[in-house]
Amino acid sequence: MSVTSSEGLTIAATSTWNVRVGRAARRLRWAGALACLMTVCAVYHWTIYVPQPDRPHVLTILDRAANVGIAAAMLLSALLLGLRCLARLHVIDTSSRVELIGLAAGTGLGLMSLAVLGLGMAHLYYPLVFAILLAVLPWCLRKELGLLRSLLPDWRTLATGATGVQSKSGSFWNRSARVYLAFISLLMLGFVFLRDMTVPSVWTGYDSYQYHWAVPVLLLQSHGMRAFPGWAHANLPFNTEMLNLVALSFHAPEAALLIQDSFGLLTAMLIYAVVRRHFTVAVAWLAVTAYATVPLYIAYTSQSFVETAVVYYGFAALLLLVRWLAALLCTGVQHYHLLALGGMFLGFAMGVKYTALEYVPGTLLLLLAGIAVYARRGPAQPGRKWKDSALAFLVFGIAAVGAFMPWAL
Numbered sequence: 001m002s003v004t005s006s007e008g009l010t011i012a013a014t015s016t017w018n019v020r021v022g023r024a025a026r027r028l029r030w031a032g033a034l035a036c037l038m039t040v041c042a043v044y045h046w047t048i049y050v051p052q053p054d055r056p057h058v059l060t061i062l063d064r065a066a067n068v069g070i071a072a073a074m075l076l077s078a079l080l081l082g083l084r085c086l087a088r089l090h091v092i093d094t095s096s097r098v099e100l101i102g103l104a105a106g107t108g109l110g111l112m113s114l115a116v117l118g119l120g121m122a123h124l125y126y127p128l129v130f131a132i133l134l135a136v137l138p139w140c141l142r143k144e145l146g147l148l149r150s151l152l153p154d155w156r157t158l159a160t161g162a163t164g165v166q167s168k169s170g171s172f173w174n175r176s177a178r179v180y181l182a183f184i185s186l187l188m189l190g191f192v193f194l195r196d197m198t199v200p201s202v203w204t205g206y207d208s209y210q211y212h213w214a215v216p217v218l219l220l221q222s223h224g225m226r227a228f229p230g231w232a233h234a235n236l237p238f239n240t241e242m243l244n245l246v247a248l249s250f251h252a253p254e255a256a257l258l259i260q261d262s263f264g265l266l267t268a269m270l271i272y273a274v275v276r277r278h279f280t281v282a283v284a285w286l287a288v289t290a291y292a293t294v295p296l297y298i299a300y301t302s303q304s305f306v307e308t309a310v311v312y313y314g315f316a317a318l319l320l321l322v323r324w325l326a327a328l329l330c331t332g333v334q335h336y337h338l339l340a341l342g343g344m345f346l347g348f349a350m351g352v353k354y355t356a357l358e359y360v361p362g363t364l365l366l367l368l369a370g371i372a373v374y375a376r377r378g379p380a381q382p383g384r385k386w387k388d389s390a391l392a393f394l395v396f397g398i399a400a401v402g403a404f405m406p407w408a409l
Contacts, residue, residue, distance in 0.1 A: 099273030
């Protein structure tokens with residue numbers, strides 16, 4: 001009996017090992033094929049397309065694939081960096097998968113913008129430097145790469161609502177309605193992606209050619225940060241323009257468009273997550289559809305305008321403050337990590353464009369509401385209530401000022 005049991009355990013262990021080896025081999029084959037494809041596209045981009053910009057190219061699709069690869073590498077690095085930051089702030093265990101990816105990518109893109117600013121202060125604006133960083137960063141954050149892999153299955157069940165609380169079928173909110181709304185939302189996002197495959201015209205992309213792209217190009221020529229006396233547009237904070245700078249260093253303007261418009265996708269993910277927390281999947285997709293079909297949103301995409309980033313960071317800051325306020329209502333306990341992350345997002349928003357100051361009154365109202373709630377639901381000691389409330393303001397303010405301060409130095 002014991003021999004039979006030991007043989008069974010050996011067979012089971014061998015079978016498990018073979019399954020793992022098979023999965024690793026498949027992943028290695030896919031990674032190798034993708035690496036070969038991107039190598040071909042990169043060689044075509046650098047040796048054929050970029051040196052001859054004034055002639056038509058039959059294989060332009062290879063250049064566009066290289067642009068998509070550059071944007072994907074930047075987003076992957078930002079996502080892994082954001083996951084590391086959210087893990088330090090203990091936000092991962094309290095967020096849904098969709099919300100976690102949306103917050104992590106935005107956090108990473110904001111930190112990447114400040115890192116590019118730091119490289120400019122050291123006069124290291126060279127394509128080789130950016131290429132090395134984009135290649136090394138995922139390897140340094142391979143632990144977060146495993147975490148990201150565990151989050152991806154949620155994408156397969158996003159439209160059907162297999163995760164979380166199951167939605168109730170009714171006369172209208174049935175599976176066909178969910179699929180229809182998801183199709184409309186993805187269709188609009190796909191339309192934005194296709195528009196990003198061509199650079200904007202001079203008329204619609206005037207601001208981009210005047211400073212959103214012009215300033216990064218001049219900084220690349222200087223290989224570092226510099227001042228532009230008398231040029232008002234060039235002396236403002238340029239958070240997301242730093243991301244344009246990385247893409248333009250590889251002569252990839254379409255990648256710059258994709259990075260800017262990725263903030264619209266991240267906003268849609270946060271909208272889906274916050275609505276899904278309280279309503280059904282169909283209602284969540286309806287909210288995303290309502291956002292993705294706003295004419296002004298469509299007009300601002302594919303132009304490398306920064307308004308999509310301002311909307312994302314402002315919405316994320318307000319979302320985190322609402323989560324902090326909800327936690328106070330439920331438990332009466334301060335969650336300073338939510339305040340720190342919300343303040344960071346507000347600082348990133350102000351570093352994108354000065355119009356983000358319009359978010360400050362809303363954040364102050366939420367903070368005051370939280371203090372009022374904490375005064376009633378918090379600990380019995382009055383002195384501690386005032387100290388904790390002052391600390392909440394301090395944490396949020398330091399995070400906001402700290403994220404914006406590098407541009408004021």
